[in-house]
Amino acid sequence: xxxxxAFTMLEIMLCxxxxxxxxxxxxxxxxxxxxxxxxxxxxxxxxxxxxxxEEGYYADNGYYPESLDSAxxxxxxxxNLFTDPLGANPWTEGVECDYVYESADCENGQxxxxxxxxxxxxxxxxxxxxxx
Numbered sequence: 001x002x003x004x005x006a007f008t009m010l011e012i013m014l015c016x017x018x019x020x021x022x023x024x025x026x027x028x029x030x031x032x033x034x035x036x037x038x039x040x041x042x043x044x045x046x047x048x049x050x051x052x053x054e055e056g057y058y059a060d061n062g063y064y065p066e067s068l069d070s071a072x073x074x075x076x077x078x079x080n081l082f083t084d085p086l087g088a089n090p091w092t093e094g095v096e097c098d099y100v101y102e103s104a105d106c107e108n109g110q111x112x113x114x115x116x117x118x119x120x121x122x123x124x125x126x127x128x129x130x131x132x
Contacts, residue, residue: 038085063110
């Protein structure tokens with residue numbers, strides 16, 4: 001008499017459980033990678049704003065702006081960089097943006113220093129201070 005060889009119910013359940021664990025780990029890793037990518041986009045935007053303020057605005061005017069109330073303050077960079085990965089920008093009212101520009105030591109709209117900040121998902125806040 002021939003016996004049939006087949007998988008037992010225990011073997012099938014074990015394969016399903018292992019596959020499920022790998023699928024869950026894959027999606028958590030994917031979410032982490034997407035968050036890290038958004039953080040890199042924020043750093044790129046802050047660095048572009050920083051260099052535009054230093055090499056463009058300050059070099060032309062000898063001072064920093066009191067606020068970044070529109071993309072026209074820094075015409076040297078792509079205005080889309082002001083929009084954070086979640087779709088907000090610094091001058092949209094009622095919407096919290098990941099980018100913050102804080103001017104300091106201002107007189108008549110002319111400031112001597114500033115701080116640029118980006119709120120991150122996977123890292124500490126990214127900060128750039130004025131150079132001059």
